[in-house]
Amino acid sequence: MSEKNGALLDISGLVKHFPVGGDWFTQMFDRRKVKAVEGVDFSIDSGTTLGLVGESGSGKTTTGRLIAQLTRPTSGRIRYDGIDLGSLRAQELRGMRKRIQMIFQDPSSSLNRRKTAGQIVSEPIRIHHLADRKNLEERLVTAMEHAGLSRRFLNRYPHEMSGGQRQRVGIARALAVDPEFVICDEPVTALDVSIQAQILNLMMDLQDEFGLTYLFIAHDLSVVRHVSDRVAVMYLGRIVEIAQFQTLFAHPKHPYTKALLAAVPKPDPTAPKRKVLHGEVPSPIHPPSGCSFHPRCPETLGSLCREQEPRATVCEDATRVCCHRFPADSATTRSPKGVP
């Protein structure tokens, strides 16, 4: 879609563990951790879209929140435009927050219901001192118009709007500060079918107009395919496959990617029955040994997959895949871990 301008965002070895217990006292005795993100690496080029897909509990939302600096990583590095976000002080981070914005899944719970659309969208403009009192309204109206909302919505409360209009307010709020990078967390999941297409078109138009870079998080593969330049598939906190969208959808490599694609229902009654992937995503507190997908994997290689963690390999078509069926040169020579 867009030309390569070098990586805007570069993530390496990103890990996030959450404690299981609530307060510090419980945590003293319960040292179990929810391993939400377990070593994620990827980069996004300026002006492009990376689609991030996976089932619920795969860690895709946590990854988005880590990039937006809404939560601190346990370890790993997030570099944005060459700057390590982890090294920034509060003051510098605020400047960064203007450049990185987020659109949330549920427009009804991510908007303050006691504020009008105008107040919601003007808040980031005021916080970042982007306009004085005179220019505020002009800037506000521009942001609303970019999201396809006319001036008459300024004084409406969220409950007076439809789901699609509320999501447009969420988009206007993100765009109000002229960001470069927008994390879209399931932006159309809560919307009706006829409204989904409107919002997806709007987001693609805005990308063309302002040269935005998107991280597009979703579980709907058809939607992701439609908007993304590259697609990453997550499973239990790890990226199992990442590739150009054409490559990933035409030649999926990881058994999990194949299973996800086979499960997508097609709007055609004559299509062959879908293949069903059995089982559920295991608990991220006790992820399975070896390859975390092996208990559900239809192509498992037995003890190798059970005992040894697969390493990432880059294939000829530039797909990066993490599966023992695609062994890395170094991995084959390593002695298996945990073998008695």
Next chain:
Amino acid sequence: MSVRLLEIENLVTHFHTEDGVVKAVDGNSLYVDDRETLGIVGESGSGKTVTALSAMRLIQNPGRIKSGSIRFRGKELLTKTEKEMRVIRGKSIAMVFQDSLSSLNPTLTIGRQIGRVLKAHTDLSKREIRDRSVSLLECVGIPEPQKRATNYPHEFSGGMRQRALIAMAISCDPALLILDEPTTALDVTIEAQVFELVDELMSQYGMGTVLITHDLAVVANVCQRVIIMYAGRIVEQAHAGPLYKRPLHPYTRGLLQSIPRLSDELQERLFSIPGEVPDLIGLPAGCHFAPRCGYAEERCWHVDPPLEEVAADRFAACLRVSEIDDV
């Protein structure tokens, strides 16, 4: 020969709210036979859930079934007493609701909750009820059913809760199973598992199924017949094959065109239906879809389009259907 299970005729269900009368269902007719799956498709506010709740006589104040007829196996349900309806609900017609967490009682174990349904509708002994609850959980594919029956709803995953609800719904071998958005909150992989289960149960028990959803792709995979609803009215009704091959109503066409598909060649702009779903209070006369319809002409704004048979077993409510179809 198939048996007609449910027949709804000219059903009108209105809600009398402070802001005005919400015409949630406005003169709809439909039927369901045994061994068939009927899909009712519509966006939020189209009246699909209210249609199902009306059939179960579960409409609560300020809602009211104003007129029409709902017959189950030929017997009128609208004249039955609440006591008689309680026997029918759960035993003859069972429903699975969208939100599995709020349809289960958080303070009772899954086994107890299935047991309650059995206790209400059968005269099994306590022991038999316990055994049957466990075998039902096994039947819907829950591993270690003996142990899982003693779990509480919060200990189940979303997919497992939905399975438990289905187990509860089929516990008394209902003739008709109504599934209201059973997989909306679930991942595609789990959704595929749930429908695989429904498919198995249907061929095993021969029940009729109504699937209420907004997802046309799911319907294509599961249903034989499809009803499309818009703003309280049925706008199109057909067998799945012809409907997807050649949709007649402009709304159905728009819906099918606006779904992103895995087979799309390019990342072009999606077709989108302009405008928003209308407010059901104070709907004007004429076709409810006219304000969003590319084919609308003067008379569409004044004349209510009747649901007419346009071809064998194909119904559409559009004044211009014959002209549009030629294009």
